[in-house]
Amino acid sequence: MNRSIESFKSMSKSLVNFQTPSEKASYVRNMFDQISGRYDLMNRVMTGGQDVRWRRLAIEKAQLPVDGKLLDIACGTGDLAFSALPKQPELVAAADFSLNMVRIGKEKLRDHETIRFLGADGLAMPFRTGSFDAVVTGFSMRNVIDVGTFIAEMARVVRPGGKVVILEITPVNNRLFGPLFRFYFHKVVPFVGGLLSGNRDAYTYLPQSVDIFLTADQLKEKMAQTGLRDVHYRKLNFGTVALHWGTVG
Numbered sequence: 001m002n003r004s005i006e007s008f009k010s011m012s013k014s015l016v017n018f019q020t021p022s023e024k025a026s027y028v029r030n031m032f033d034q035i036s037g038r039y040d041l042m043n044r045v046m047t048g049g050q051d052v053r054w055r056r057l058a059i060e061k062a063q064l065p066v067d068g069k070l071l072d073i074a075c076g077t078g079d080l081a082f083s084a085l086p087k088q089p090e091l092v093a094a095a096d097f098s099l100n101m102v103r104i105g106k107e108k109l110r111d112h113e114t115i116r117f118l119g120a121d122g123l124a125m126p127f128r129t130g131s132f133d134a135v136v137t138g139f140s141m142r143n144v145i146d147v148g149t150f151i152a153e154m155a156r157v158v159r160p161g162g163k164v165v166i167l168e169i170t171p172v173n174n175r176l177f178g179p180l181f182r183f184y185f186h187k188v189v190p191f192v193g194g195l196l197s198g199n200r201d202a203y204t205y206l207p208q209s210v211d212i213f214l215t216a217d218q219l220k221e222k223m224a225q226t227g228l229r230d231v232h233y234r235k236l237n238f239g240t241v242a243l244h245w246g247t248v249g
């Protein structure tokens, strides 16, 4: 681990050392339940609105057919699902284990919009094998307790030939830009996140969870190990965000 990550970590308490996987799952669910009301606002502020563009790109990679069926898993307040509506899919399902996030998502639906929001665990999805043309997930992978099982479940619920798309923040190793980004991420984001959401810990956990997450190459490898083919990724936002996609079957 490089020295600047070490020093940033030593400046704030560690929020990513869990005793058991279920402790992490409860922590994550409670945290998102608590920040759900300010989650969208904080996303727009933290990314300068760029996340809207990244979500559109993720939906493009899902290559939904006309009248297609899409699942947004670990959907939070459903912003990926909402980004898919202009494609006029037959079905958009959006599922998350934080019921407060799901409730906020439902409240955002306007009269003419249809997304089926539901509470569900991405590690044991309540969907039949091959039910969807594509599955997307945004900024969830760092939060799940078993990345391999989560990706395998994503692949299971998609028909052969369909797409699995993952949008996630990725560890930065750029020697020039890295320290600047880490300062922003480890210092500014927790401060602003604390002010806007009232939960500084949630936005302290965020950069720490990225530091210990898989690199883009490692995530690509994980997707390939799960049996996905033609796995690719593209980095966005000066290499701070990675968009991965692969094909089932």
Ligand SMILES: C[S@@+](CC[C@H](N)C(=O)[O-])C[C@H]1O[C@@H](n2cnc3c(N)ncnc32)[C@H](O)[C@@H]1O
Binding pocket: 028, 029, 032, 073, 074, 075, 076, 077, 078, 079, 080, 095, 096, 097, 098, 101, 120, 121, 122, 123, 137, 138, 139, 140, 143, 144, 145
């Ligand atoms: C950072 S939020 C991302 C929300 C949304 N996907 C987005 O793009 O803004 C991470 C979400 O993952 C959800 N999550 C984490 N682990 C999960 C799991 N095992 N099953 C379902 N949802 C999960 C959390 O509840 C949270 O809403």
